[in-house]
Amino acid sequence: MKLGSTLAAVATLVGVCAAVDLDPIVIKGSKFFYETNGTQFFMKGVAYQQEYANNGSVSSDINYIDPLADTTICARDIPLLAQLQTNTIRVYAIDPTKNHDQCMQMLADAGIYVIADLGEPKNSINRDTPAWNQVIYQRYTAVVDNLSKYTNTLGFFAGNEVTNQANNTEASAFVKAAVRDIKAYIVQKEYRPLGVGYATNDDEQRTDLARYFNCGDPSASIDFWGYNIYSWCERSNYEASHYEERTQEFSTYNVPCFFAEYGCNTGGSRPFTEVAALYGDNMTEVWSGGIVYMYFQEANDYGLVTVGSDDRATKLADFTALSTQLARVTPTGVAMSAYSPTNRPQACPEQDDAWSASERLPPSPNNAVCSCMVQSLNCTANSDISDEEMQTNFDYLCDPTNGDYCSGILGNGTDGVYGAYSMCTPEERISWAFNAFFMDQTRNNPQNTDPCNFRGAARKQTARANGNCRNVVNQAGDSGTGVITGAPAATGVSSGDPSSSSEGAANTLTVPGFHAGMLQMAAYVTVAAFIGAAMVLL
Numbered sequence: 077m078k079l080g081s082t083l084a085a086v087a088t089l090v091g092v093c094a095a096v097d098l099d100p101i102v103i104k105g106s107k108f109f110y111e112t113n114g115t116q117f118f119m120k121g122v123a124y125q126q127e128y129a130n131n132g133s134v135s136s137d138i139n140y141i142d143p144l145a146d147t148t149i150c151a152r153d154i155p156l157l158a159q160l161q162t163n164t165i166r167v168y169a170i171d172p173t174k175n176h177d178q179c180m181q182m183l184a185d186a187g188i189y190v191i192a193d194l195g196e197p198k199n200s201i202n203r204d205t206p207a208w209n210q211v212i213y214q215r216y217t218a219v220v221d222n223l224s225k226y227t228n229t230l231g232f233f234a235g236n237e238v239t240n241q242a243n244n245t246e247a248s249a250f251v252k253a254a255v256r257d258i259k260a261y262i263v264q265k266e267y268r269p270l271g272v273g274y275a276t277n278d279d280e281q282r283t284d285l286a287r288y289f290n291c292g293d294p295s296a297s298i299d300f301w302g303y304n305i306y307s308w309c310e311r312s313n314y315e316a317s318h319y320e321e322r323t324q325e326f327s328t329y330n331v332p333c334f335f336a337e338y339g340c341n342t343g344g345s346r347p348f349t350e351v352a353a354l355y356g357d358n359m360t361e362v363w364s365g366g367i368v369y370m371y372f373q374e375a376n377d378y379g380l381v382t383v384g385s386d387d388r389a390t391k392l393a394d395f396t397a398l399s400t401q402l403a404r405v406t407p408t409g410v411a412m413s414a415y416s417p418t419n420r421p422q423a424c425p426e427q428d429d430a431w432s433a434s435e436r437l438p439p440s441p442n443n444a445v446c447s448c449m450v451q452s453l454n455c456t457a458n459s460d461i462s463d464e465e466m467q468t469n470f471d472y473l474c475d476p477t478n479g480d481y482c483s484g485i486l487g488n489g490t491d492g493v494y495g496a497y498s499m500c501t502p503e504e505r506i507s508w509a510f511n512a513f514f515m516d517q518t519r520n521n522p523q524n525t526d527p528c529n530f531r532g533a534a535r536k537q538t539a540r541a542n543g544n545c546r547n548v549v550n551q552a553g554d555s556g557t558g559v560i561t562g563a564p565a566a567t568g569v570s571s572g573d574p575s576s577s578s579e580g581a582a583n584t585l586t587v588p589g590f591h592a593g594m595l596q597m598a599a600y601v602t603v604a605a606f607i608g609a610a611m612v613l614l
Contacts, residue, residue: 096184098228103271103299105417107410108230108332108364116409118355119334120402121164121191121367122157126383127374140197142171143179144190150179152389153371156381158186160395161402164230165189166336166367169196172218180226189230191367193275194219194258201254203238206247206489208254209499213441216254217261224267231271233302233336234258239285240277245432248288249489253437255289256296260440271299275336278305283325284425290331291424292435301329302336304369308350309340319353323362330419335366341378345393351401360407368398427490436492439499444564446500448545449552455514455528456507458535465533466506473509481512484556496552496560508556510534 100111108117126141144150144167157165165188170176183190194216195201201212216234223229235251238244251274258272276285282303289298303326308317326333335354339346353359354366373379373392380395425431450456457466474482485505487494497508510530517527528536541549544564551560 096181098184098187098189100227100268101189101230102269103332104412104415106330106332106362106419107412107415108300109412114412116412116415117163117364118360118407118409119164119365119367120161121166121334121365122160122162122380123168123337123367123370124153124157124165124372125168125370126372140169142169142174143167144170144176144183145174145179147178147182148387150182152387153381154182154186154188156389156391156395157188157371160380160399162186162188164191164365164367165371166191166193168193168236170219170222171196172215172222176222176226180223180228184226184228189228190223190226191230191233192219192223193233193236194254195235201235201238201247201250203240203244203247206238206244206250207487207498208250208257208438208441210441210443210446210501210504212254213257213499216258220258220262220267220270221265224262224265224270227268229270231273231300232258233275234272234298236275236336237277237304239281239433240279242281242430242432245281245284245430246489248285248433249437249492250487252289252296252433253440255298256293256437257440259295259299273298273300273302273331275302275304278303278307281430284431286326286329287422287425288431288433290329290422292421294421296437297421298331300332300334301326302334302367304337305335306338306340308338308353309342311347311349314353314358317350317353319350319359323359327362328419328422329362330417330421332364333362334364337369338366339368339370339378339394341376343377345397348394348398348401351398351405355405355407357408360409365407432490434489434492436494438487438489438494439496439560441499442563442566443500444566445548445560446497446504448541448548448564449497449500449556450504450507451545452539452541452549453507453511454536454539455511455534456537457503457510458533459503461503461506461533465530466502469506469509469530469533473506473513479513479516480555481509481516484508484512484552493557496556496558507534 099113101108101117102111103109108119109115110117125143165183167190170192180190195212196215199212199215201208216232220232223232234254238251239248255272255274262270262272274285274289276282286301289301291297303322305322308319314320338350338354339348348368354363368380370378371380373382379392380398381389381391383389424435427434470482472478474486482495484495484497485500485508487498497505500508510528510533514528514534517524521527528534548560548563552558
């Protein structure tokens with residue numbers, strides 16, 4: 077069908093028919109259900125994002141194409157997704173400053189739900205330099221704000237394959253803090269119940285990861301679990317692919333589990349014989365379906381369609397094979413009214429050589445607290461400080477051989493020790509370090525006549541911290557390592573502007589991991605270009 081005809085058809089459908097509000101998907105125990113009729117919901121999904129890979133790293137030079145902002149592209153692709161019986165798409169990055177009304181309505185008209193990752197290439201939790209701070213928080217909450225109004229928004233991923241080996245399990249503490257705070261934000265904003273989950277890869281940490289994100293305080297545990305699994309290759313079987321083993325492992329999980337990515341590719345077209353198993357009786361008691369990777373043909377050769385230079389989509393052999401397999405399956409579920417969950421949360425994994433993440437999580441980002449801190453300083457960063465200047469000064473000031481200037485802004489996901497201001501913006505944190513150096517030099521090194529200069533990157537100010545701000549600063553203490561209780565309410569506006577960094581600049585600044593006094597902390601600062609309880613268990 078020509079693209080013009082497709083656009084016309086979709087426009088006619090939307091114009092003639094009343095706008096469709098899909099029945100929201102809700103969670104009860106370890107299963108998804110349609111809210112109104114109580115029928116169990118199984119994902120028949122496709123990963124839908126062009127030229128993008130979000131695998132727990134952060135890149136300053138990768139842009140992305142928002143898959144839900146271009147109505148021409150949506151009109152081209154949604155009819156093809158419908159041919160696959162798709163009822164769910166996974167998008168890895170949307171631009172929360174753009175309008176998604178038309179594409180989301182087209183998807184709703186086609187009976188398709190959306191599960192969205194909260195990060196984007198320049199602004200997410202990085203496995204190698206993990207942080208949970210105001211900048212990332214603003215990005216994540218902006219995505220929630222943008223998509224929460226659509227009834228076909230199914231939920232959000234707070235991370236994708238962030239921890240992928242034993243030496244970066246610490247990063248999971250920061251992702252779990254994101255889960256906690258995004259769940260709280262959804263409740264605070266009085267949005268309808270929307271789940272927040274995590275997508276993991278199939279590696280040796282799979283068991284500890286599944287336990288960690290499901291254990292402890294329910295306000296910080298995931299609402300659903302996505303599993304990126306590529307172990308069924310070619311014409312494997314239930315046992316040889318380890319599907320049987322994984323199904324047994326998750327049989328006691330108390331939140332919904334599904335394949336967040338699947339579709340092994342060993343070269344050539346994929347037969348998708350795993351579809352019969354995934355939607356068959358052996359697995360539907362435990363798994364809520366899955367999401368095939370992926371719609372667009374890219375260099376990795378996982379596409380279902382290829383888009384030509386004329387912007388037309390052409391079906392590939394994988395499209396036909398998947399369509400054939402999905403047409404043969406009708407998963408059997410249970411009615412919500414007849415279902416009584418019995419599974420319980422997992423026990424937290426013990427810390428050892430293979431698992432280092434602490435049960436103690438980073439503090440929640442709070443711009444009011446950070447503003448109070450900045451107001452209390454005598455020496456702060458200039459408003460036009462560059463990424464390069466911040467990195468140079470972090471490298472010096474956070475090296476404990478030069479002094480203890482960074483305890484209040486560092487955080488360690490292994491020890492579970494976090495500075496009170498570790499969740500502030502990079503500009504705010506470097507201001508704290510500048511001031512700590514300034515105060516130390518003023519007291520102990522009178523020969524230094526200009527300790528608040530830093531080659532023009534800092535300036536003096538008159539410290540002021542009144543009322544509640546004074547209480548906040550006193551609780552944090554001179555070292556910034558105290559616990560702040562009764563913090564002022566966050567306002568959504570930070571004293572440091574997270575949009576001030578150039579989009580083309582290096583967007584990851586690293587605070588070196590050093591032993592600072594009694595605090596053994598390796599903390600990191602992420603600078604981003606974008607401005608930036610839980611799913612109800614019935």
